[in-house]
Amino acid sequence: MEWFKRPIYIYSFGLFFLIYKSAQYIYSFQPLVFFCFFLGYCFINYTIVFVQKRLDLYKYGIGWLILGWILVLFTDQFLAPIIHICKLRYILLMLIIICIVMCLVRRLMSDNKIYTLNKGINVFIFIFMGMTIISGVQTYRYEDKRSKSVNSKTLPFFNYRNNIVWILLDEYASPASLQSQFNFHTSLVDSLNSKGFFVYNALKSRSDLTIYSINSLFNQDDRGPVSNSMYAADNLYNSSWIKQLKKNGYEFVSLDFFNVGGVPKLSYLRTYPDVYIDQVLCGSVIPVVLDEICEKGLPYDEYNQKAIKKFKVEIHKKRAKPTFIWVHLLIPHNPFYRDAKGKLNKNVINIGKASRQEIVKQYTDYLSYGNTVTLKMLEEIPDWKDKTIIISGDHGARMLLPDNDPRRKETFGAIYYPGMDRKELDTIKYMQQIPFHLH
Numbered sequence: 001m002e003w004f005k006r007p008i009y010i011y012s013f014g015l016f017f018l019i020y021k022s023a024q025y026i027y028s029f030q031p032l033v034f035f036c037f038f039l040g041y042c043f044i045n046y047t048i049v050f051v052q053k054r055l056d057l058y059k060y061g062i063g064w065l066i067l068g069w070i071l072v073l074f075t076d077q078f079l080a081p082i083i084h085i086c087k088l089r090y091i092l093l094m095l096i097i098i099c100i101v102m103c104l105v106r107r108l109m110s111d112n113k114i115y116t117l118n119k120g121i122n123v124f125i126f127i128f129m130g131m132t133i134i135s136g137v138q139t140y141r142y143e144d145k146r147s148k149s150v151n152s153k154t155l156p157f158f159n160y161r162n163n164i165v166w167i168l169l170d171e172y173a174s175p176a177s178l179q180s181q182f183n184f185h186t187s188l189v190d191s192l193n194s195k196g197f198f199v200y201n202a203l204k205s206r207s208d209l210t211i212y213s214i215n216s217l218f219n220q221d222d223r224g225p226v227s228n229s230m231y232a233a234d235n236l237y238n239s240s241w242i243k244q245l246k247k248n249g250y251e252f253v254s255l256d257f258f259n260v261g262g263v264p265k266l267s268y269l270r271t272y273p274d275v276y277i278d279q280v281l282c283g284s285v286i287p288v289v290l291d292e293i294c295e296k297g298l299p300y301d302e303y304n305q306k307a308i309k310k311f312k313v314e315i316h317k318k319r320a321k322p323t324f325i326w327v328h329l330l331i332p333h334n335p336f337y338r339d340a341k342g343k344l345n346k347n348v349i350n351i352g353k354a355s356r357q358e359i360v361k362q363y364t365d366y367l368s369y370g371n372t373v374t375l376k377m378l379e380e381i382p383d384w385k386d387k388t389i390i391i392s393g394d395h396g397a398r399m400l401l402p403d404n405d406p407r408r409k410e411t412f413g414a415i416y417y418p419g420m421d422r423k424e425l426d427t428i429k430y431m432q433q434i435p436f437h438l439h
Contacts, residue, residue: 005115012125014041021280023136025230028276076283139227162388164324170333172393174410176202184364188371192414198425203413205395213394221432233274251321255307256328267303300330301337331370336362338369388417
C-alpha cells in the first residue's frame, strides 16, 4: 500500500479528533457538522502544505503540524496544565525549539526511514480511531442500560400540596465547612432560623461538580456513575422528578443555564457542552479565542441579574396549577463579581493565581451578597409561609481543598414548609434526598 507511506496522518488525525469527540455523546451527532469540520480541517492542512511546497520548505517535513493541532484541539489536556507551571512565552519558545528540531531531524533522515515513520504514525492513528469507536459504543450501551434502569424504577408517590420554590446558590458551602475552611459564620443561618426554617449544619452532596449534583437531584437521587457531563445534561433534560411532578398536576418553571426538565435555558453560558458544535470544540483553544472576541461584559453576573429579575416576575404570576419554581444562581461561584454590598469588584481575582487571603475575602464577600439577594427573593414570594421553600447549594467550596477532601461535597441546605416534621427532615443526609421528604 504505497499511499500508506505518505503522511496521510495530517488528515486522519482530524478524523480521529472528530470521532473521539462524537463518541463521547452519540445522541447529539450531526453528520453535516461533522463533515464541515473535517472539510475545514483538511483545507487548512492542504493550504499549509501547498504554501510549504511553494516556499521550498516541504523538505523539512510536516510533522510539526500534528504537534500544533494537538495543542489547538486538545488544549485542556496538554497545554492548560503546563500554563499553570510555566509562563506562556516560555511555553511558546519551547514549542518553537521543538518544531525546529523536528524539521532538522526530518532533513537528515533518508526517504526510506521517512516512509517507515509515516507508516507507523498512520497505523497508530487508525488503531486509535478503532479503539475510540469501540469505546464510544460501549459508553452508549452502558448509558442506554443505565437510563432504562433508572426509568424502570417504581417512583415514590410525591403527595405534594404546596407551591414549591427552590433557590440554588452554586458552590455555597455548609455552615460547618465555612467555619473550618474560612473561619466564617454566614448570617443566612441566623436569618433563616429566625424565620422558622430547618437549617442543616453539614448537608452533603452526591458530587462536587454542578452537573452531576443537579442531575442526581432531578433523577430521584440517582447514584449510578454517569459517563460524562453530556450524558448527565441529557438525563437532566429528561428529569424523572419533573415528569412525576407534571403527572401529579404541577407546572414547572426553570430559571437555569441548563435545560432542566426540558425547559429552555434562561441564558446560554458555555459551561458544559450540550449541543454537538460545543461538544466538538469543548477543550480546544477555539472557544477561548471566540470568547475573547465575542464575549462582552460579565456573562455570569448578567445571567444572575437576569435570573433574579425573572424570578420576581414568575413568582407573582397567577397560575391555575400548583407550581414548582426552580432558580439557579451562580453565587458565590467564581468569578466573584461583587462585594458584600453588591457593588461590582474592580479587581476580580483568578482563583488559580490568587493568594489564600484574596480568595477567602472575595468568596465570603460574594457569599454575603448572595445572602442579601436570597433574603430579598424570599420576601418577594407572596405568602411564602404557605409554600414549600428550599434554599441550598449544589456542592461545597472547592477552592483551596485537595480533591479527596470531603468538604468539597458539604453544601448549604435549608427547608421550610407549613407544619414541618423536623425529625423527618433531620434524617436527610444528602441534598439529593430532599424531594423524598417534602409535603
